[in-house]
Amino acid sequence: MTLTLSLFLSVFLYLQPIFGDEVKMDSIDPVISAIDGGSSGDLAKFFDTSISLNVNGQQGEYSKNQAEIVIKDFFKKNPSLGFKVVFRSETNPSLISYIGDYQSTESSYKVFIRVSQQGENLKIYSLDFVKA
Template identity: 35%
Template sequence: MKRTFFLAFTLVWGLLLSMGAMAQGEAFGPVRSAIRSSSSHDLAQFFAPTVELSFDGDKQSYSATQAEFVMKDFFAKHSPASFDFIHYGGSNEGTPYAVGKYTGKDGAYRMFVKMKQVGGGLKIATIDFTKE
């Protein structure tokens, strides 16, 4: 009896976790497309009013408009050869994040994207690029 309960509990828990990961992955789908196409304009549609951008540890906060121009400059200098998110997660408070691998013509970067709730929807709060 205990074993059956444990197996059922494990199965239900695994399904709930996978559904949460899929939901988080779906939130990042349009972001992935914008990055793959190196479209700062499309990416900016998902920016929170203030976005923290970090390039190899140099962090700065920008308005959404300023962040769009910073990302446009980054994409121009480091156009993507490939990009994909490799891990999705969320904090205890429910803040979703994703870790990706961005390969540009000048090398590879580990990319961290964190979203937050803004006006009933998820918006990008942080983007962090770290050269590998």
């Protein structure tokens, strides 16, 4: 009985970090869906009050509303054919970076998303669409 309990506890503790990462990765899913669907409104829900934005060379610090307009224009000119995250980096539990591939009818883009974890919410503080 004790051996079985010890084995179960060991397996649980070993797998706990794996399950923890899945929960964190799931929290970015609405952002991924918004980019994949080309929805500036859904994406803007995750913007911090101000955001560093680089869209195809148009760089600057924008308010949440200004950034939504810039992204809306980008999605209009570059309709989505798909988006997927290819890399995730977590140097600090509250700061996470993602790199993704965005495919449009015109070009391919590398997307760099930097988010901060604020309680239960993710806030995008930096977003880059760079032509590949």
